Amino acid sequence: MRKLKLEELNRVDVDTFKQQDKIAVSVILDNIRSAHNVGSIFRTCDGFAIEHIYLCGITARPPHKEINKTAIGATMSVDWSYNENITKVISDLKLRGYKILGMEQTNNTVSLQDLNIDPAQKYVIILGNEVEGVSDEAIALLDQAVEIPQFGTKHSFNVSVCAGICLYSLSNGMRAM
Numbered sequence: 611m612r613k614l615k616l617e618e619l620n621r622v623d624v625d626t627f628k629q630q631d632k633i634a635v636s637v638i639l640d641n642i643r644s645a646h647n648v649g650s651i652f653r654t655c656d657g658f659a660i661e662h663i664y665l666c667g668i669t670a671r672p673p674h675k676e677i678n679k680t681a682i683g684a685t686m687s688v689d690w691s692y693n694e695n696i697t698k699v700i701s702d703l704k705l706r707g708y709k710i711l712g713m714e715q716t717n718n719t720v721s722l723q724d725l726n727i728d729p730a731q732k733y734v735i736i737l738g739n740e741v742e743g744v745s746d747e748a749i750a751l752l753d754q755a756v757e758i759p760q761f762g763t764k765h766s767f768n769v770s771v772c773a774g775i776c777l778y779s780l781s782n783g784m785r786a787m
Contacts, residue, residue: 624683627656628689633785641666646677647680649681656687660688663690666699708732710753711735711755713776725779733780735773737773
């Protein structure tokens with residue numbers, strides 16, 4: 611066994627990535643405080659070929675030194691936009707046929723492993739603030755709240771870790787066609 615060299619991974623360049631098909635999943639970042647978390651989520655979205663990231667509220671926007679540090683160029687490959695008003699973004703996406711999922715613990719949450727993923731459906735996953743979680747304004751517009759089961763003492767995962775777990779699961783379900 612040997613570790614592969616970067617050129618052996620056969621990754622596409624940014625221009626090719628921009629043209630290739632993406633899975634019908636987008637991400638909304640709802641008031642994410644840490645630019646490092648934002649950059650990590652960009653990199654994860656690149657890895658799973660997510661179609662778009664919507665940055666809302668206080669979420670940092672490229673170009674930003676701390677985003678670039680963790681994104682390692684993914685801000686150039688993943689389509690993104692900024693809108694301060696998350697309710698407008700969610701309403702627009704609902705009108706375009708997206709199912710709105712919020713990664714949040716609520717009184718009516720489905721566990722990620724029990725989420726029925728329809729590869730023909732378009733999804734948006736909302737990831738909330740590192741302390742406050744998904745905003746009340748966004749929760750009021752959710753089609754479903756989703757949580758990742760945990761078995762330790764902490765109440766939540768880091769938002770970028772949550773993004774990786776959730777997008778891995780959605781990616782697998784969407785590519786099952």
